[in-house]
Amino acid sequence: MSPVRPTLSRRVRNGAGPMTARNLHGHVVQMLGQRIVSGAIKQGEVLPPEATMAEEMDVSRTSLREAMKVLSAKGLVEARPKVGTRVRDARFWNQLDADVLAWRCNSMPTADFVQKLSEMREIIEPAAAASAARHRTVTQLKRMQTALEAMEAAPDPEAWTSADIDFHEAILAATGNELLISLFSVIETALSSYFTMSALTAVNFKYSLPQHRAVFHAIRDKEPEVAQKAMLKVISDTRENLSNKRRKA
Template identity: 45%
Template sequence: MAILRGDHPPGAPLPREAELMARFEVSRTVLREALRTLTSKGLIESRPKVGTRVRPRDAWNLLDADMLEWYSRVAPPLQFALKLQEMREMIEPYAAALAAGNHEAPACERLTRAHRAMVDAQNVDEWVRADLDFHLCVLAACSNELLIPLGALIERTLEGQLRLNAKRAEVYNASLAEHTAVFDAIVARDAAAARRAMADLLGVTRERIEG
């Protein structure tokens, strides 16, 4: 997180092993394992006679669940929320259209349960769990196995955004009607309506973020 925050800018060397071991109170074995993890995520690189340095930002693998969560903790909250929102706006309306055209019975049943849980939610926690499951179900209903890992990738950060949106609304389930429009269009296999309904829902989300 210190690297993502900019404490160690791209090209800068990391402190020596002894300093890092003392700072984090870990053994050399643990430290080296941690450095291998950061290397695999594109944050750092080690070279003989040069040491360990931070890689350029464009080498960082932010499409990694751990990296995305770490980044969400250190990035300016509004900036991160808008970046995640932009990603959702590019993907989810089309995913809803795909779900409408391609969903199979098991996926539709899971989406129905998620929508019912939203209808029945009695508090913010129940609503957020159901809301998150609803959006993950839409991705799963696309019948495109490449989109399912996307849900797993953004799940933790999306949950945080959904919780924030629920708390900013007049009531936690203020967007139930918009979710129901998405649900009805998918079940009816109306791809165009599903795309529009999801875009409308995300428009409400953006208004809450920017408000």
């Protein structure tokens, strides 16, 4: 069994300020979740007994127990009689949970994770672009244009990523499909990390601007098939950029 550290009390003493019970168990969730997803605590590993973990982390057993309930709901751990709390295999994790996605992105995403995220984008976003071309309103088109102009004016990769996220969110919103819109709010963290990686690895972080313009023009002109192909090109170019970077690393 791996010891679970660092303690939370040190973080409080270093300026985090007074914590409510809810904040404290939230910090426990973040600490343990990040360690599990990063592999610091291995899949299949049985965690130390509750009393031991609470002492090591310098938190109450109540806070630890509440945190374990949250991690269990996310599919990361399970409690078994006479065995204890065990870390579940990654195939059981709720991969679309916002926290789980954030922890994966914060743990230096693997080539496999980037590949799967690219595949998910290829399944969803080209069809969404086609739908947006059929259903977009003038107001929604203006929102896309504003985001595109922000991408054009972006002075650095961080500003570019923020505008890029806005652009893709505007396209999903223009589909009028509330399920797709809700999905974006779930995967936004992962996409932000994905877009940032792509921008930082490119010689010119605005390398995909022409492709984004093509998507916008197709949606503006109500050309669904053109919009679909243009969005697929955006995604494939991003995938290729990241693949080239990994091959050179």
